[in-house]
Amino acid sequence: MTDIQTNHYFDWASTSPADKTILQEALDETVAVWGNPSSIHAAGKEARELLEQARKRCADVLGVKAEKLYFTSGGTESDHIPLLSVLNRPQKGTVLISSIEHSAIREMALEMKKCGMEVISIPSDKDGIITPEAVVKSLTPETVIVCVMAVNNETGAIQPVYEIADAITSATAGKRRPKFHVDCVQAAGKIPFDLSCAGIDSAAFSAHKICGPRGIGLLYMKDAVEPFLKGGGQEKGMRSGTENVFGALAFAKCLEKYYINKKNEGQLEHFNRQKEITQDFVKKLAGISGCTIIPEARIEEPGKYSPWVVQAAFKNIPGQVMLRALDSEGFYISTGSACSARKNKRPILDAMHITPQISETAVRFSFGPLTTKTAVDELFDKVSEIAGRFNN
Incomplete structure (x- = not known):
């Protein structure tokens, strides 16, 4: 270009x-360290060390513990894992999604409806904002997860996710609190964003929105869940599949360069x-x-x-x-x-x-x-x- x-x-x-310098640096490092991170021989251990370094670097930028981060194939998969995990529950429940969600959430929620989950759309106001009051009003005793994006990808509307998190906690005091998932794809590197908010249970990120490569994402999970999709058990069982070390390293470098914080x-x-x-x-x-x-x-x-x-x-x-x-x-x-x-x-x-x-x-x-x-x-x-x- x-x-x-x-x-x-x-x-x-x-x-x-793409940030050519970052991608070239990450490519050079992973061409030299080419083992499968899940292999237990020396080549695999070397790749594992590089992968974990990338995870730690991402965690340092986001202000969370490294063990709470999982590498995925992108923002869509990072949205799907928390959402699909509720299908492992013995009893079906209610899923709340904002009416302005990205199709990664919106379309998957419709599929979950076919699996017996009730799906409720949280109404937006005329300015494209999902208010805490609208979320609380939509809650039911059967609600198992609430999804509200941090920044809307079409209007740029910044959602009050911290206030929503607090409102969910207050409204469910003394009861089972539903998980709160935030799609942060349009927030990372775009607005100052604090992931340490206690009420955010999971969050999705994507590298290609901040000059990184396609095909690599991050999932923050405050507490581990039982994943719906199974496989080889990589990423502590949360996201199976051979790890993308190049993508993880490039993503870490992009977060360090482009993430907006003090x-x-x-x-x-x-x-x-x-x-x-x-x-x-x-x-x-x-x-x-x-x-x-x-x-x-x-x-x-x-x-x-x-x-x-x-x-x-x-x-x-x-x-x-x-x-x-x-x-x-x-x-x-x-x-x-x-x-x-x-x-x-x-x-x-x-x-x-x-x-x-x-x-x-x-x-x-x-x-x-x-x-x-x-x-x-x-x-x-x-x-x-x-x-x-x-x-x-």
Whole structure:
């Protein structure tokens, strides 16, 4: 990918350009240490040591114990393991998922329904936020797990997961507390995030959203569960399959470089700069005739939304048309989640009660650590030009 293409790439929420230096370093180290980490001979032990070093490095960044982290094939599998584990219960229960979840959660929950579980959708408010009150109201005595993502992948809405965790604990005091799972795929490396919150029982992460390789994810589990899927017993039985040492090492390096916390002052400063760039972009978009910011609340309350994701609709311009028009000019955006791009469905916008007319014309702009203010200004100019062709 050339520099110009990278500069005009605005689909970071789907995937990120790889950090070539990190991937090359990880490749060189794992080419040299090529054993199977589960083998007990010297080559295997050497690979095991490298794998455990990667786990410890990830844990140090996330602020958790290394034994609470499991390497997986990606964010989807990290979402599935806690969710599917409830199928091992002798009695079926109720699964609560937010109405704005990624398809990794939403579609799997529908499959669990076929297995006898009751699935309840927690309603979103019009601003794309799942409130603690909505979660508590949806709880039942049979609830076994609650799933609410940290940052929505289409609107950028930051969910109050700490408050939700506390609300679940308070509402179930003296009773069996359901597990609380958080999809952190759009939070890691995007917003300051503290995984040490006592009420978060599990969390999912994916490397390719923060300049790492595809095919490697992380699962945080506060307490071990009985996994639904079985195999060779790798990752302490939580996730069987030969371990991806290269991916684990690359993921650790990416977390160290891109995770946003007080220890990583450079990324924290970049996060604050991006907030200013995105707020300026949102305000200018709102000034385009026929443009609707989704949700409109982010214009006045930018702090409730990730500065890396912006959703907007343009009157008389179907989302696919805007996408193709920008693509022809060398600007790359999306109409929403890459996982749902070919289905032409917008369940997250439906959950927010966005009208079909607006949903059909909605597109997503998403940014990353290589995105510059100049590039965002050029994006605005091009979007404004295209919108003018359809609404003059």
